[in-house]
Amino acid sequence: MAITGGCRCGAVQLEIARDDLPPVYACHCHICQRASGSAFSLQALVPEETLSVTGPIVVHEITTEDRTSTQRFCVTCHSRLYNTNTRRPGIAVVRAGTLDRSEELDCCAHIYTNYRQRWVPLPAEVPQWGEGAPMADFVAALMR
Ligand SMILES: [Zn+2]
Ligand SMILES: [Zn+2]
Structure with missing residues (x-):
């Protein structure tokens, strides 16, 4: 079995x-709001070697200080698909809304909630951080 999307x-x-839908997190930072045009981005971290992509993509590289983020989009409809980042080699950050059965996703963490649009309520039991999360805590939240 595999998880599919497009x-x-x-x-x-x-x-x-993988057999089951990946855990996902929401990032409420202003960059994600601008890039998505929405209230937050919803993303899954998966090992890059587990992700296969077919079809024409266009790549957009964004370099800031110490890292390059490589964003992949559909050539035709420009949907955002996933990115990799030189700071986290081997990890693909998949835009979770591209997955089939997205209505079954479980959002396991919220980051950069200081920039959250105030009409978006967050469940108290889901781990959340006002800014970025320490990596160990973040991974633990996603693996719960
Ligand atoms: Zn963000
Ligand atoms: Zn497309």
Whole structure:
């Protein structure tokens, strides 16, 4: 079995080699709000070697200080699909809304909640951080 997904127009298909939907987190930072045009981004971290992509993608690299983020989009419909980052080699950050059965996803953590749009309520039992999360705590939240 694999987890499947794809872009809005269907030209690009994603497949993640795992049986169950991956845990996802919401990032409420201003960069994610701008990049998504929405209240937050919803993302899954998966080992890059477990992700296979078919179809035409376009790559956009964003370099800041000490890292380069490589963003992948569908050539045709420009849906955001996933990115990698030189600070976390081997990890793909998949835009969770591209996954099939996205209505079954479980949001396990919220980060950068200081920038959360105030109409978005957060469940008290879900781990959340006002800014970025310490990596060990963040991974623990996603692995619960
Ligand atoms: Zn597309
Ligand atoms: Zn963000």
